Amino acid sequence: MDATLFRIQPSAAEPIYRQIADQVRRMVAGGQLQAGDALPSVRDIAAAHAVNPMTVSKAYSQLEAEGVLERLRGKGMVIAASARRPQSLPDRMAQLDPLLRELSQRAQELELPGDKVLSRLRQLMEK
Known part of the structure; x- marks a missing residue:
């Protein structure tokens, strides 16, 4: 997955970390991201969108706590096997x-x- 596929609007009322997390949730719900798919690194997203890496890290941490993402050594963050299947x-x-x-x-x-x-x-x- 390319870091530029995220659509981040810095001027939006919604915090950037929430924009990222919500987009990942929607892509999982829609079947665009499936179990085992790797996400771009924190550094790649931060550089592509000129945002603070801590902001991206916060989104990833939130998704990890929810069971949507899992951290794999050497691979980074991937969609968790336990993530919900695509929704109807x-x-x-x-x-x-x-x-x-x-x-x-x-x-x-x-x-x-x-x-x-x-x-x-x-x-x-x-x-």
Whole structure:
């Protein structure tokens, strides 16, 4: 896995360590990361995104404590064998509900037509 696959937004309200941890959890839930898959080193992620290595280490430590990651000597952090299997489509869709509700509310407040919002969402997803 390449360190640049993470999307880190330093200006976001959500702390960077949480952004990293949540992305790993979603990739496991979606089946993009499976048991035994290696994650980029703390140093690689920190360098690629110009963040403090302690921030990345905090995310990895949290995921290790949750049983999502395990530390293998000589290999670094890998997805744990005990990590949850990919979730079903309805379960993964349910994770989007809070964001979709917020998007819907903002679109209504801005008086944007639903078809334009959906079209824009399709464009963004195709990138």
